[in-house]
Amino acid sequence: MRKAWCATALLAATACASAATSAPARLSASVPARGVVGDTVRVIVNHVLADKRGQFEHFTHEVLLPAMVKMAPTDLTTAGQMRQARLLYPTRMDADSTYAYVFIVDPVVTSRSYSFPDLFTRAYGSQKADEYMRMFRESLARGSDTYLLTNASW
Numbered sequence: 118m119r120k121a122w123c124a125t126a127l128l129a130a131t132a133c134a135s136a137a138t139s140a141p142a143r144l145s146a147s148v149p150a151r152g153v154v155g156d157t158v159r160v161i162v163n164h165v166l167a168d169k170r171g172q173f174e175h176f177t178h179e180v181l182l183p184a185m186v187k188m189a190p191t192d193l194t195t196a197g198q199m200r201q202a203r204l205l206y207p208t209r210m211d212a213d214s215t216y217a218y219v220f221i222v223d224p225v226v227t228s229r230s231y232s233f234p235d236l237f238t239r240a241y242g243s244q245k246a247d248e249y250m251r252m253f254r255e256s257l258a259r260g261s262d263t264y265l266l267t268n269a270s271w
Contacts (some may be wrong), residue, residue, distance in 0.1 A: 152187060152201075152224030152268045159222040162262040164215040165207075169256035170265070178248045178258065181233070184240035191266060194229045195236070201226060215258045223268070 121189035152158060165173045201223060207216040222231065229235075233253060237246035 120179045136271075140206055154268050154270050156224035156268045157227075158268055159225050160264045160266060161220040161222075162222070162263070162264075163218045163256075164211070164213070164258045165256050166219055167210060167216065168257050170216055172252060173256040176219075176249070176252050180237070180252065184236050188236065189239045192239075194226060195227045198222070198231060200228070213258070225265075 129192040163173070185195055189199055203221050203223075205219040205221065207218060211217055234246050234250055235250050241249065
């Protein structure tokens with residue numbers, strides 16, 4: 118397990134497209150590509166403060182997803198990351214009074230980092246990237262938990 122403030126950018130991408138709540142835009146109604154046996158999968162658990170859920174969901178739908186959509190037409194790596202990421206919404210509050218929003222990247226695209234600051238700098242410039250990272254960090258109770266796993270045969 119690795120603590121990371123920057124939950125993988127990929128997660129939010131397709132994640133936003135398959136969100137349980139109504140989202141302003143959807144990537145597609147189709148199921149994203151999934152890895153095969155032996156592929157690396159990244160799971161990022163974001164512990165969102167109860168009073169910051171709206172801010173976090175705004176971040177994923179109005180900042181993260183649009184950044185990926187903006188970069189994807191000219192950046193095949195970002196397009197791949199977007200296709201292979203999804204976001205899961207919590208169904209209840211956790212014991213510590215936070216809500217766990219989970220990004221799943223399956224399989225992981227290894228040719229580039231999933232860094233939010235890198236994506237936002239490319240899409241919006243460094244000043245906006247800093248502002249958006251503050252928005253993201255302020256919504257979290259603590260650092261994200263990141264797991265690297267391997268797809269099994271079942």
